[in-house]
Amino acid sequence: MQLRLLISVISTFSLFGNEVYALWPIPRTLQTGTSFVKLSPDFGITVNVNNPPQDLLDAVSRTKAYIQTDKLQRLTVGRGANDSSAIRSAPMLAELRVSLNSGSTVRPIADESVRPLAQRVEGYSLTVPSNGSAAVLTANSTLGLFRGLTTFQQLWYDLSGVTYSYQVPVVISNDTPAFPYRGFMLDTARNFFPVDDIKRTFDAMSLVKINTFHWHIVDSHSFPLQVDQFPEVSQQGAYSSDEVYTPVDIQDIVSYAGERGIDVLVEIDTPGHTAAIASSHPEHIACNQASPWGNFANEPPAGQLRLASAATTQFIASLISSVAKTLPSTLFSTGGDEINSNCYAKDAQTQSDLSASGRTLEQALNVFTQATHKSLTDLGKSPVVWEEMVLSHNVTLPASTVVLVWISSANAASVARKGFKLVHAPSDYFYLDCGAGEWIGNTVGATSWCDPFKSWQKAYTFDPYANIPSSQRSLVLGGQQLLWTEQSSPENLDSIVWPRAATSAEVFWTGATLPDGTPRNGNTALPRLHDIRYRMVNRGIEAIALQPHWCALRPGACNS
Amino acid sequence: MQLRLLISVISTFSLFGNEVYALWPIPRTLQTGTSFVKLSPDFGITVNVNNPPQDLLDAVSRTKAYIQTDKLQRLTVGRGANDSSAIRSAPMLAELRVSLNSGSTVRPIADESVRPLAQRVEGYSLTVPSNGSAAVLTANSTLGLFRGLTTFQQLWYDLSGVTYSYQVPVVISNDTPAFPYRGFMLDTARNFFPVDDIKRTFDAMSLVKINTFHWHIVDSHSFPLQVDQFPEVSQQGAYSSDEVYTPVDIQDIVSYAGERGIDVLVEIDTPGHTAAIASSHPEHIACNQASPWGNFANEPPAGQLRLASAATTQFIASLISSVAKTLPSTLFSTGGDEINSNCYAKDAQTQSDLSASGRTLEQALNVFTQATHKSLTDLGKSPVVWEEMVLSHNVTLPASTVVLVWISSANAASVARKGFKLVHAPSDYFYLDCGAGEWIGNTVGATSWCDPFKSWQKAYTFDPYANIPSSQRSLVLGGQQLLWTEQSSPENLDSIVWPRAATSAEVFWTGATLPDGTPRNGNTALPRLHDIRYRMVNRGIEAIALQPHWCALRPGACNS
Known part of the structure; x- marks a missing residue:
């Protein structure tokens, strides 16, 4: 309902193309536009969940903090400066509305995270309109909301102290993982x-x-x-x-x-x-x-x-x-x-x-x-x-x-x-x-x-x-x-x-295919992988350079 | 003169053998004993140099600080605890005497460090007696003294807060580099x-x-x-x-x-x-x-x-x-x-x-x-x-x-x-x-x-x-x-x-040979390389593990 409403206000709209948000992992469904929004100084995340568990509220707080502190510049020559006037005049996003779909049970994220894999619910839907209307995140579980908050964090960049998003409107409709188990093993x-x-x-x-x-x-x-x-x-x-x-x-x-x-x-x-x-x-x-x-x-x-x-x-x-x-x-x-x-x-x-x-x-x-x-x-x-x-x-x-x-x-x-x-x-x-x-x-x-x-x-x-x-x-x-x-x-x-x-x-x-249905491939992955690497570094994770910074700024220039 | 005097008070004395100080690089001449000394709470470094340059005094201060803060435990099962009574009863070293050989010109280390390679003077001599008498460091240049101070830092270990050295007496007589250029290149x-x-x-x-x-x-x-x-x-x-x-x-x-x-x-x-x-x-x-x-x-x-x-x-x-x-x-x-x-x-x-x-x-x-x-x-x-x-x-x-x-x-x-x-x-x-x-x-x-x-x-x-x-x-x-x-x-x-x-x-x-005249070899190098790696880590240098810690504590146990 909410989604349909939003889609109706979307003006400029493009399918997944050459320019794409540096989301990692890339959602299974993703539609993006070509407009800009910037974060309002009053930006807030509204949690419309009855008796929200503390770890959901904490995740919301961390999301707000990350958006402010990531200060990630776009990986493009000029770091986004070419868009400065578009950013200056862009609508301001003041709110992200977070809610569970009706019928969902409210449990702490930590409880959802340890459910048997077959019962793990991680999907979410997220829309960010281009006109400054509230962004909307919905899911069937707090864990799904958590995944959506993570995606939302990756939409934001910095230009001279202005936090902005490009390629809005964004519509992600029920992004659910292709596989329930995605792990990392450490030997201690x-x-x-x-x-x-x-x-x-x-x-x-x-x-x-x-x-x-x-x-x-x-x-x-x-x-x-x-x-x-x-x-x-x-x-x-x-x-x-x-x-x-x-x-x-x-x-x-x-x-x-x-x-x-x-x-x-x-x-x-x-x-x-x-x-x-x-x-x-x-x-x-x-x-x-x-x-x-x-x-x-x-x-x-x-x-x-x-x-x-x-x-x-x-x-x-x-x-x-x-x-x-x-x-x-x-x-x-x-x-x-x-x-x-x-x-x-x-x-x-x-x-x-x-x-x-x-x-x-x-x-x-x-x-x-x-x-x-x-x-x-x-x-x-x-x-x-x-x-x-x-x-x-x-x-x-x-x-x-x-x-x-x-x-x-x-x-x-x-x-x-x-x-x-x-x-x-x-x-x-x-x-x-x-x-x-x-x-x-x-x-x-x-x-x-x-x-x-x-x-x-x-x-x-x-x-x-x-x-x-x-x-x-x-x-x-x-x-x-x-x-x-x-x-x-x-x-x-x-x-x-x-x-x-x-x-x-x-x-x-x-999974096997990108949101536009084409096979996953290293050429479109690399710019996004650079991006998530730089975001990690800004968060204190010592992720290494995959290429000279010169290459990271110029997708494709360092292919053979 | 000073050296001969010290050698006369040396009682237990061994040539380079199985157990050896974890010095890196290993000096070209090195004689060690089997005794312990511990650092006196009043330990000081006396600089007997006329008008000592400030960077020599700074190097001396850093040496004192490193010896106190390295807190490196020996790489052996028990980390040296087997030697606790020997350490407890060991003589205390109260002084390191630092001087230039007569006829040496007094210049800042920084000046010596940039002289043409053929004129670079890096050799030094160092003795640490086993009876608590003053240790003696001599060289023909402040740069040589700096190299000797670095060697001296590597003689010290920690056991439950006691800073001690083992295998004293140590006699290093004119340790000079085999090659004048020893570099590291970084691409920035x-x-x-x-x-x-x-x-x-x-x-x-x-x-x-x-x-x-x-x-x-x-x-x-x-x-x-x-x-x-x-x-x-x-x-x-x-x-x-x-x-x-x-x-x-x-x-x-x-x-x-x-x-x-x-x-x-x-x-x-x-x-x-x-x-x-x-x-x-x-x-x-x-x-x-x-x-x-x-x-x-x-x-x-x-x-x-x-x-x-x-x-x-x-x-x-x-x-x-x-x-x-x-x-x-x-x-x-x-x-x-x-x-x-x-x-x-x-x-x-x-x-x-x-x-x-x-x-x-x-x-x-x-x-x-x-x-x-x-x-x-x-x-x-x-x-x-x-x-x-x-x-x-x-x-x-x-x-x-x-x-x-x-x-x-x-x-x-x-x-x-x-x-x-x-x-x-x-x-x-x-x-x-x-x-x-x-x-x-x-x-x-x-x-x-x-x-x-x-x-x-x-x-x-x-x-x-x-x-x-x-x-x-x-x-x-x-x-x-x-x-x-x-x-x-x-x-x-x-x-x-x-x-x-x-x-x-x-x-x-x-160079090609160890102090005992045998060829340099990886088997005796590895325990010392582990040791310098852990010392680097204690100094805030993120040097990596070469093996499981279990192996580092047991020289030879992880050879094929």
């Missing part, structure tokens, strides 16, 4: 990342509508997760008492994420990648720090949970349960990658446990995995696993299991064929750490195992449905870029992640 | 870097005794250098009025550098890489922004000085002179790389200038280059050029010319064969930007032109004398790592440069 075990680094990462993620933080929180190198029921594990297994995520930190992180539309999917990788547990519980770890590590693990230090031991199985199931029950997400990862069979072959206790039970290693793995997964399903949660759990082992998994495809994008089709829901996390497209040389010490000419560097161009070409027949496409939940931190630390977190990790955000929000 | 034209970023880079450079900042200050993309005599060039050619180095900035940078033992070698690249000058002086630029750029330049935008034009030659010679005369360095680079002949072939004015003078393009280049170089030699300065000036063109160069070898390390021998002094800056070892994907926009699978990433391991193996006969080795002045900034910006400056750029610092200070 190889090197530690303070809470503030993670929160700043959420600021960047939410700016590009990434909705899942896959937190590879512990590994063989360190165990920074403080678990209420098992405090000794981080006491002995963290790098130091300062490099720990306390329960208070975890809740702080989960809240900060939820208020920004982000679900926190914690991973406790099992049974491999667990050497750090040996510092407090040597009885549970086989081949701890065994040498040469290459015989026992894919990287140092070796160390895996004694999966054939009932006591070890009980221990880790309890630990997982103890952590998972404090988290609102319906997803929790038990890992399952890179299990080294030689580690178990050489472990006397595992061999003795296996012969006592009469099980093979694979059978024991099945028992072990079912126990860890029961600790999750008992809490109503779905397990998430790495692809080996379905492609390399014979393990019975709950139908709700979500599989992370990492070894190769080519394996996604195999996972789908087995009927599992999957998330694309392929090393050949989305591993942000590739290409910085081999980190193992005594190597000279060696490149990283997953060379070359995964450029934004490469990641952006990812096809979520490659080799997946249409009957299985509903299994594809989405995808994510990932940062393994052998060679990363807080010092390069932003610069190695941003703006590159924004590419998968658009692949999985916008 | 493709993307701009504020003064504070450059100063922080100097902090890191001076920590590893890098003594030359090769400042590729302008290029085709932008001209951020404000030139007194030609203010229009940066007014029109800089990215914005905020992205300019004013004369005051330049003097600030040069002073900050000089006080830290760093010579500032500015480069105004000619005749190529000059499109930015066309914004103010289109009359001087051929093929400005010509399309397709690939026909006219190695990267966009195309644009080269009209080298056959007398007016253009006069203009650039004056501009270079105007800049060079404000700089204390005896070195100034006129560039000379990547001259595109098609640009001139298609430029009507150049063709007309050539036929008027009856010169070939090569002859005109010779006239042009002699003019720019005369503007330097008139000021008593030596030109620095990229390798094409001697390997690809027929140009007469002053005997004092220094040649930067960049296209391939293999070309150094050719430059030496021609009798020119050279600086190693090879893209196959020292280019820090390689390996991050092609930055040209519309490329998907493309890697960077100089793939792969140049790892620290690779850079560290560099042999300055490879294929250079001993009779020509005196021509090798040293070398440097370089950051071209197509894909870099202030956001990743520290993380892409450090600690990698420290590797060439050790290659060219320490």
Whole structure:
């Protein structure tokens, strides 16, 4: 109704063309004009929601603040100065009206952000008229409103202190994501990342509508997760008492994420990648720090949970349960990658446990995995696993299991064929750490195992449905870029992640086609990616230059 | 005398062995013991120098501050806690005595830092006894004292608030660099870097005794250098009025550098890489922004000085002179790389200038280059050029010319064969930007032109004398790592440069052998490189992790 009314006042109107708002991800529907509006000094955001949750009001406040403080100049020669008279004489926008569609339930954004993926409602509609009439944002959930506020923030530029928008009127009608899962994975075990680094990462993620933080929180190198029921594990297994995520930190992180539309999917990788547990519980770890590590693990230090031991199985199931029950997400990862069979072959206790039970290693793995997964399903949660759990082992998994495809994008089709829901996390497209040389010490000419560097161009070409027949496409939940931190630390977190990790955000929000129906393509993406990068920098996120600034000001001039 | 006295009080004494101070670069002579001293609360540095220059006193103050604030824990499991009783009962060091050897001239560090390379005096001797007697630092110049103070800073660690040194006594006897030129190059034209970023880079450079900042200050993309005599060039050619180095900035940078033992070698690249000058002086630029750029330049935008034009030659010679005369360095680079002949072939004015003078393009280049170089030699300065000036063109160069070898390390021998002094800056070892994907926009699978990433391991193996006969080795002045900034910006400056750029610092200070006479090697380097990286981080330099922290604590555990 409201929408139809607005459309009727629209005069100049253009379909998506050469000049387009630098929105990232680009909405699935978008119509723009050629007029200007500037922000009224009295600009306000009216929230027409009954008993609006505090995190919606906070998001509204942040939106107002960002619009004032972004001070982003347009990426064009002259930075918009050619439009100064048009801007000077432009109508002023005094109001953005925010409301839920009738029948919508009012819940905090944080609650909406952790609903099961199939029930997650992120769509929104947004119109900004050209005549200064109120802009209108509607959605079916507070989370949808949050997404729309984020889009609205990206409409504003600065010219000599004047905040303005160009290419109004803007009409975005029910912009909903093509895929429900759009993630980013961070490894905080190889090197530690303070809470503030993670929160700043959420600021960047939410700016590009990434909705899942896959937190590879512990590994063989360190165990920074403080678990209420098992405090000794981080006491002995963290790098130091300062490099720990306390329960208070975890809740702080989960809240900060939820208020920004982000679900926190914690991973406790099992049974491999667990050497750090040996510092407090040597009885549970086989081949701890065994040498040469290459015989026992894919990287140092070796160390895996004694999966054939009932006591070890009980221990880790309890630990997982103890952590998972404090988290609102319906997803929790038990890992399952890179299990080294030689580690178990050489472990006397595992061999003795296996012969006592009469099980093979694979059978024991099945028992072990079912126990860890029961600790999750008992809490109503779905397990998430790495692809080996379905492609390399014979393990019975709950139908709700979500599989992370990492070894190769080519394996996604195999996972789908087995009927599992999957998330694309392929090393050949989305591993942000590739290409910085081999980190193992005594190597000279060696490149990283997953060379070359995964450029934004490469990641952006990812096809979520490659080799997946249409009957299985509903299994594809989405995808994510990932940062393994052998060679990363807080010092390069932003610069190695941003703006590159924004590419998968658009692949999985916008889908295969641009608003005008043409295929997504790198040529029209690059100017927008530059734009979101500069906006990130203005917000304190150390996103790197993709090209010389000269090129960023001249779309297409630095193509071959 | 003083040294002999100290050696007599040394009790426990070991040659360079498995455990060694994490000094970077490792001194060329070093003897260490196995005892501990801790810093007295009354620790002071006594400067026994007549009329000590202010920058020496400032360096002493900074040294005291760094020792207090570095708070670097040793990289070993337990972070040194195993030594707590030895540290508790260790003698206290109350004094470092700093003096010049008799006969030394007293000059500011900043003056010593810009002397001609052949006259640069950087050596020093340092002893730290194990019994709490005063440590002694001597040198033949204030610059040598500065280098010794830097080494002294690296001897100190923290354990629970106690600042201590281990492996005393330390005796370093006349640690002088193997090569006089140890540089780092930064390109501030493709993307701009504020003064504070450059100063922080100097902090890191001076920590590893890098003594030359090769400042590729302008290029085709932008001209951020404000030139007194030609203010229009940066007014029109800089990215914005905020992205300019004013004369005051330049003097600030040069002073900050000089006080830290760093010579500032500015480069105004000619005749190529000059499109930015066309914004103010289109009359001087051929093929400005010509399309397709690939026909006219190695990267966009195309644009080269009209080298056959007398007016253009006069203009650039004056501009270079105007800049060079404000700089204390005896070195100034006129560039000379990547001259595109098609640009001139298609430029009507150049063709007309050539036929008027009856010169070939090569002859005109010779006239042009002699003019720019005369503007330097008139000021008593030596030109620095990229390798094409001697390997690809027929140009007469002053005997004092220094040649930067960049296209391939293999070309150094050719430059030496021609009798020119050279600086190693090879893209196959020292280019820090390689390996991050092609930055040209519309490329998907493309890697960077100089793939792969140049790892620290690779850079560290560099042999300055490879294929250079001993009779020509005196021509090798040293070398440097370089950051071209197509894909870099202030956001990743520290993380892409450090600690990698420290590797060439050790290659060219320490030379081919470690203090015990064995060849330099990556296995003993890595623990020390980790250490200097963590020290940089504690000083606010965002140097990245080379490995998981777990590995950094366990030397050798993450070798293959």
